[in-house]
Amino acid sequence: MKILEKSGNEILLLALPTERVSRGEYILIEDEVQKRWMVVQVYDESYLDWSELVNDLVREEILNTSAKRIERDPLEIKTISYLIRDMKLLRCKIRGVVEGVMLTPNVSWLPSRVTSKIKKLSIVELFSLVKREGYRILPIGITNNGEGFYIHAEALDGRLNIITGKKGTGKSHLAKLIVSKLAEYGAYVIVFDLNDEYKGIGWNRDGKPNSIADKVVNLVPGESLRFTLEYIGLSGIASMLQHALDIPGASLREFGRIWEFLKAQGPVTMASLINAIQKWRCNEFVRDALFSRYHTMLSSNLFSDAGEKSIRFEGLLSRLKKGGVLIVSLSRLQPQIRKMAVELILGKMVNLLGRGKIPPIFLFAEEAHIYLRETYWDDIVTRMRHFGIFTTFITNQPDVIKDCIYRQADNLFIFNFTNDVDLEAISRVSTADSDTVKSIVKTLPPRTCMVLGKAVNELPVILEVNPTDMLTLGETNLFFKNYVKIVQG
Ligand SMILES: Nc1ncnc2c1ncn2[C@@H]1O[C@H](COP(=O)(O)OP(=O)(O)OP(=O)(O)O)[C@@H](O)[C@H]1O
């Protein structure tokens, strides 16, 4: 390989057909004279675009098809000409310069075109030049030359992460892998599971429980996840009424008064609440609004007056002494009840974290735009993160996440996208340059992702995600696979 050109943060390399380098791979340019090394990453490859070469190709093709001839090439010129035609131009982004033993993000140095030695740099060699913080290893995949690659669990701690890619590329699989490893390390994780696919996280494929089996708790809102009104408190209920049930302002104020009145007499319960609404002296419209909200709350089954049938997160987490995974199954809920459940859970978590009653928690939210209200997004990346809720959004629709959320994301795991609109959206906001993202992401095979951000010290890494022995659930219920067989016996 030889350097052809450098402009800005790009280097153009010339490679022989035998020198196989693929997109995403790193290359080291060693300048022994200046005792410096440059690290570049290939983001695109193409043929030489000389017009003479094209002329040659066209001429030869026409001659081949139009007339039979005997070829004599004693000097083997043809071999050389073929080599030239197959030579590649590698477009690379400069990722930094090694001075001493550390990689520094310097893009201005010019290595020698003549004396520089150019060779491939494996991901393991690359990360021996940059120090990544943390010591809890989280293996997630293998690089394209077969080396195992890991990130550190600490790189996700206190951070906002996004896993995105088109349908079926392996996003949830990666999320499950990370969740189970975090739980192994003793972390607390809550998953908003939209397709009932995380339930198998505590089981092996052969049906035996795995190392985190006793840390997994399945919670179904309205069944195993119910709260007392007293536990959620006025502010939590008011926020649910306002954001999930659209209660008018006047009715909300009246609700507050009723609550205070009941509270003065003892714990507020669903039974005492309906009695009070019936007897309360107020405008009929307000009473109707309160009645309808009350009945939605009742039919959601999210509230219980019996303390033993309700959940207290602090109690639940304190029983899970060595970490745990709370899987909130949102799949069978009506959209409104889903929103109510999410509002109650997040509100209560923030409240408990603010009072130091529970440890910080990792939140994995699948397709959050379906149940998360508009104003929660900013809240999650600012206030909630500050309190100790560290979110990972998982989505196949990158445009539902606002640009400002992407910009604050610390780590991005991007799987394949072929749609230009999606690619544009993701490349505009990622921490890596948009050329790299656009060019690499659309060539990624399934189960392969590009990792960007703090976990990889801002050096984009492409890897094939590890398989797991976990029980996979929540696969699409297919007609031909599942029903035709049954019908045909
Ligand atoms: N690295 C992997 N090794 C083995 N199997 C995998 C891997 N990644 C994904 N799979 C399998 O491929 C299928 C699709 O993966 P997954 O459900 O994670 O995709 P997804 O991107 O979340 O899809 P969707 O957009 O529909 O949610 C699953 O059956 C999963 O078990």
Ligand SMILES: [Mg+2]
């Ligand atoms: Mg999925």
